[in-house]
Amino acid sequence: MHQISNHIFCDDFIAELKLEMRLLANPYYDYPYLIIKNFFSKAICHEISEYAYNTSEGEKAKVKTRVLGSVVDPSVDESIRKTLIHKLSELHQGLYEENFKIYQPQIERFFSVALTTSTTLQALEYTKGSFYIKHSDDSNELVDAHGRTVGFVQVAPQRKITTVLFTTPHKNHSREEYSFSGGELVFNYLFDAEGKQIKLYPEAGDMIVFPSNPIYSHEVLPIKDGYRLTLVQWHNAIVN
Template identity: 50%
Template sequence: MTQISNNIYCADFLITFDIETKLLPNPYYDYPYLIIDNFLSIHDCDEINKQIKEDDDYQKAQIKTTDILISAQTNEEIRKTNIYSLSEKYLDVYTNRFLEHQALIEDYFKIALTTSTEVQVLEYLKDSFYTMHSDDSSMLYKDEQLIGFLPVAKQRKISTVLFTTSYDENISDNTFTGGELLFNFLCDKDANEVKVKPKAGTMLVFLSNPFFTHEVLKVNQGRRISLVQWHNALIN
């Protein structure tokens, strides 16, 4: 294990790879990612969840593939997710809140945000999941062994995930079990994997590069809803 912050370590093999988009935060931080509590109120989260529940206009999530050419396709053995659009009202609420936190994000990662993708509303229902992936790169394998990463979305420097439903053993319209966000190559000092149990209103911010390869574990019950964006940036 290689220490990358006060409390978090990464798999040693990552250090040996020539990762073109490698970037890590200040190693003296407690964590290499940023958690923003109360980014949205519970009321706003509940209203967004209600909108999604009543909305029939969605598409199946696709994945990028590097077979011959980089393209996108649906593959529910890798990713089983529904994608919705955020209503204009809550897009404005979200954008205003993001602008209030932008300076914090930029200072934490020592970057200057430039452009952002549209906000995607992701819905994971029972048995939905997203297998291990890096947000800016495809994973390269030889004889079933990971040998490196190929950048396919260099414009993704920062990933943000805002949860609007919560992990909770007591299932309701706005809770779920399973569905944790697992950082595959990160662990604590005792080698425990880094697994985030979503909490409504909380935003998780992390670098999009292979050090933060992650997956969404299968949802056992309920609805896991999150608002996801990717951001380009100038690196200081």
């Protein structure tokens, strides 16, 4: 394995693979991803979760399925991704934008980038049985006849940085009304010093920030019980 931060290693396969974008955090940091604690208070997280659960009409999330020239053709494929997209209230959308401006300099320093444009904020709902298989946010995975990964082709180069804000906690931390079991965020190619795959159990208000390239391929494990809601955005950036 290749060491990419003080505590984290990546798989030899992905470390040696030729990629169109290989953005990494400073290797002298403890972790190659950034966790911002208390981006929102527990109370605001509860409000957002309650609004999505009781008020917003969700629609099925799509996946990047193929490339037509330089055009990505998204479609619903529940064998890859089973989740719903909700819209936030104007109040919560505004609060998110105000808070993001506060934390943007920290994100830019951590990854040595200057954020430029961002996608529309998505509120992603996972309920019992929902999941998202291994994927890279900026690329489609290439597999051989045996289903083994052989490479990646970049299809969304405007995605440099991914931000995921949890408004519901994993039940390891809380058993409140809006919480979940299962549904861990797993980084498929990242491991700790003991060789254990990196698996995150977030608290409500945690924002996870990481580069969108294949080194940070990830999945959401199936929800066993409860309600998982995340606010997700992808950001273009000038890479220093």
